[in-house]
Amino acid sequence: xxxxxxxxxxxxxxxxxxxxxxxxxxxxxxxxxxxxxxxxxxxxxxxxxxxxxxxxxxxxxxxxxxxxxxxxxxxxxxxxxxxxxxxxxxxxxxxxxxxxxxxxxxxxxxxxxxxxxxxxxxxxxxxxxxxxxxxxxxxxxxxxxxxxxxxxxxxxxxxxxxxxxxxxxxxxxxxxxxxxxxxxxxxxxxxxxxxxxxxxxxxxxxxxxxxxxxxxxxxxxxxxxxxxxxxxxxxxxxxxxxxxxxxxxxxxxxxxxxxxxxxxxxxxxxxxxxxxxxxxxxxxxxxxxxxxxxxxxxxxxxxxxxxxxxxxxxxxxxxxxxxxxxxxxxxxxxxxxxxxxxxxxxxxxxxxxxxxxxxxxxxxx
Amino acid sequence: xxxxxxxxxxxxxxxxxxxxxxxxxxxxxxxxxxxxxxxxxxxxxxxxxxxxxxxxxxxxxxxxxxxxxxxxxxxxxxxxxxxxxxxxxxxxxxxxxxxxxxxxxxxxxxxxxxxxxxxxxxxxxxxxxxxxxxxxxxxxxxxxxxxxxxxxxxxxxxxxxxxxxxxxxxxxxxxxxxxxxxxxxxxxxxxxxxxxxxxxxxxxxxxxxxxxxxxxxxxxxxxxxxxxxxxxxxxxxxxxxxxxxxxxxxxxxxxxxxxxxxxxxxxxxxxxxxxxxxxxxxxxxxxxxxxxxxxxxxxxxxxxxxxxxxxxxxxxxxxxxxxxxxxxxxxxxxxxxxxxxxxxxxxxxxxxxxxxxxxxxxxxx
Numbered sequence: 001x002x003x004x005x006x007x008x009x010x011x012x013x014x015x016x017x018x019x020x021x022x023x024x025x026x027x028x029x030x031x032x033x034x035x036x037x038x039x040x041x042x043x044x045x046x047x048x049x050x051x052x053x054x055x056x057x058x059x060x061x062x063x064x065x066x067x068x069x070x071x072x073x074x075x076x077x078x079x080x081x082x083x084x085x086x087x088x089x090x091x092x093x094x095x096x097x098x099x100x101x102x103x104x105x106x107x108x109x110x111x112x113x114x115x116x117x118x119x120x121x122x123x124x125x126x127x128x129x130x131x132x133x134x135x136x137x138x139x140x141x142x143x144x145x146x147x148x149x150x151x152x153x154x155x156x157x158x159x160x161x162x163x164x165x166x167x168x169x170x171x172x173x174x175x176x177x178x179x180x181x182x183x184x185x186x187x188x189x190x191x192x193x194x195x196x197x198x199x200x201x202x203x204x205x206x207x208x209x210x211x212x213x214x215x216x217x218x219x220x221x222x223x224x225x226x227x228x229x230x231x232x233x234x235x236x237x238x239x240x241x242x243x244x245x246x247x248x249x250x251x252x253x254x255x256x257x258x259x260x261x262x263x264x265x266x267x268x269x270x271x272x273x274x275x276x277x278x279x280x281x282x283x284x285x286x287x288x289x290x291x292x293x294x295x296x297x298x299x300x301x302x303x304x305x306x307x308x309x310x311x312x313x314x315x316x317x318x319x320x321x322x323x324x325x326x327x328x329x330x331x332x333x334x335x336x337x338x339x340x341x342x343x344x345x346x347x348x349x350x351x352x353x354x355x356x357x358x359x360x361x362x363x364x365x
Numbered sequence: 366x367x368x369x370x371x372x373x374x375x376x377x378x379x380x381x382x383x384x385x386x387x388x389x390x391x392x393x394x395x396x397x398x399x400x401x402x403x404x405x406x407x408x409x410x411x412x413x414x415x416x417x418x419x420x421x422x423x424x425x426x427x428x429x430x431x432x433x434x435x436x437x438x439x440x441x442x443x444x445x446x447x448x449x450x451x452x453x454x455x456x457x458x459x460x461x462x463x464x465x466x467x468x469x470x471x472x473x474x475x476x477x478x479x480x481x482x483x484x485x486x487x488x489x490x491x492x493x494x495x496x497x498x499x500x501x502x503x504x505x506x507x508x509x510x511x512x513x514x515x516x517x518x519x520x521x522x523x524x525x526x527x528x529x530x531x532x533x534x535x536x537x538x539x540x541x542x543x544x545x546x547x548x549x550x551x552x553x554x555x556x557x558x559x560x561x562x563x564x565x566x567x568x569x570x571x572x573x574x575x576x577x578x579x580x581x582x583x584x585x586x587x588x589x590x591x592x593x594x595x596x597x598x599x600x601x602x603x604x605x606x607x608x609x610x611x612x613x614x615x616x617x618x619x620x621x622x623x624x625x626x627x628x629x630x631x632x633x634x635x636x637x638x639x640x641x642x643x644x645x646x647x648x649x650x651x652x653x654x655x656x657x658x659x660x661x662x663x664x665x666x667x668x669x670x671x672x673x674x675x676x677x678x679x680x681x682x683x684x685x686x687x688x689x690x691x692x693x694x695x696x697x698x699x700x701x702x703x704x705x706x707x708x709x710x711x712x713x714x715x716x717x718x719x720x721x722x723x724x725x726x727x728x729x730x
Contacts, residue, residue: 194553240726267607277654284643
């Protein structure tokens with residue numbers, strides 16, 4: 001409890017600092033460099049499957065392009081260099097990563113490493129004067145999140161979390177309807193995302209690398225969705241865990257249910273799993289409902305409301321996400337998926353684990 | 366706690382008595398009367414909207430027919446008598462109800478009264494030697510359920526609870542797949558049923574008549590569904606309540622979420638509401654999933670599994686339910702939706718309210 005209060009104070013003082021900091025015009029070398037061109041250069045840190053997906057979608061972006069990579073695997077250097085025409089000078093490893101500071105081709109670093117490495121590589125990017133996108137979940141706890149936010153502020157770089165759903169037109173419509181109360185106040189949200197995880201040797205199942213299991217990996221989408229659909233922070237969280245395969249999931253959580261109460265009277269019922277497939281968002285409002293089937297996946301989002309289908313064009317949510325951050329950098333705006341957004345979600349993650357441990361609701365006021 | 370233990374003992378001794386009782390052939394006057402014809406006579410007790418629905422659907426039944434009514438509203442006597450060609454001798458009020466014992470036209474009494482009246486009218490039916498169907502929820506607490514079961518056993522009449530969903534082909538397919546483990550063990554169930562209640566003056570919103578709110582009225586369908594889809598009893602229940610309209614819902618619950626853990630490792634996430642519309646069943650199994658949209662309503666059940674649509678014929682679930690009970694009576698079989706089924710659900714209802722009050726999980730072992 002002592003620790004959570006400290007984090008709350010830290011979090012709110014960071015919020016205040018961020019607000020104060022956005023007022024004066026901040027002139028730093030990167031901002032100057034970036035205004036010289038319309039397309040900003042991205043370097044991906046950690047070249048796993050998701051980085052591959054990000055890089056291939058970046059081709060659809062208008063305001064940014066791939067400019068470099070950071071990898072601990074020499075074999076990947078050549079593959080990526082050839083595929084994306086990356087000069088040798090823009091290829092880094094984890095040792096010389098900090099010298100990226102001297103590379104004007106690279107404006108933004110996108111950290112796609114295992115969760116436990118997020119904090120270090122975001123802070124090193126910030127200290128190298130690079131703007132940063134960090135994959136979700138932001139970090140292993142709110143202390144780490146707060147340190148990452150502070151490092152970016154101290155180095156006058158922008159920070160964003162890789163929440164691609166907020167750049168999907170169907171989710172944007174759910175946000176618009178929910179936050180504008182177009183169908184009245186939200187009453188009940190059901191947000192569920194789970195999948196059957198494959199390879200038992202992957203980093204996602206190692207606590208030291210992943211920090212947590214299904215909840216960290218995909219449950220965080222449901223926390224996000226409940227928060228952005230209501231525009232509110234939860235005031236109380238309760239949670240339950242169940243494990244059916246203690247061998248495969250000996251280090252991380254397999255299946256977790258949790259519930260979030262909001263001050264407005266909205267309540268969210270959520271579930272996540274590494275051993276079950278489900279993927280859905282539903283919001284019941286006073287005057288109707290919204291729903292997304294295949295809500296949080298890499299495609300196939302189908303939006304419906306009580307008035308009919310959501311007619312949203314399919315877009316490239318990854319390109320939209322990276323474009324938006326590039327424009328935030330160029331226009332000196334805060335990202336809608338800021339470090340504070342990441343911290344709020346991690347705060348809920350912490351509360352969920354605390355509620356499981358104590359078998360009691362955890363207040364977040 | 367003391368009280369729950371008592372009920373558990375009572376419940377299990379009743380179960381044992383029921384098993385012991387089913388072995389010898391029981392010959393009572395009604396059983397003899399019933400074997401004289403193929404179609405058994407129903408009398409409905411309480412002629413509200415749902416009784417009207419039951420009676421009109423009874424026309425599709427093969428093994429039963431409407432034979433009488435019991436009502437406290439004289440105006441309804443004439444309407445029903447004319448519509449269903451019911452002789453004066455088969456029309457009862459709440460005072461002369463017990464004399465139904467002398468009426469051989471009536472084999473089965475269907476109690477469709479407000480929840481708080483279930484126990485009295487089921488016991489009076491049993492004591493009149495009539496078989497009984499009682500609407501859900503069975504009663505206000507497990508003590509009442511146990512007394513109803515005992516009264517039916519003591520009077521050698523059969524008892525069934527009005528769980529129509531178990532007679533719907535889509536639910537039957539969900540039961541078959543789940544209990545046969547056709548897609549492997551069930552991991553996660555999501556069962557949600559809520560609706561926006563209208564008229565603020567109806568008995569459903571009066572604690573004295575209804576006993577509880579949304580949970581009693583429609584949440585009980587979700588408890589049922591999780592139990593029959595797994596074929597298991599929950600071993601632990603946790604629950605959360607939220608109220609956004611304390612005027613309309615000053616006597617009963619508005620919105621409740623609850624979670625049920627099963628010994629197999631399955632877990633169910635459920636929600637119910639009188640102020641939100643949702644109506645869905647979902648089960649994630651090791652090797653696939655099943656889903657029903659519009660799961661618990663009066664029609665429109667759409668079943669899907671990971672293998673495709675459930676091709677189940679639309680049937681008349683009410684006629685099927687009443688036909689099945691008529692055959693149970695004629696063939697001296699226990700109903701699949703027995704009093705014990707009703708008691709098990711009420712036991713979970715009790716645990717849900719206890720968990721809300723104590724803010725702790727409630728063990729049901």
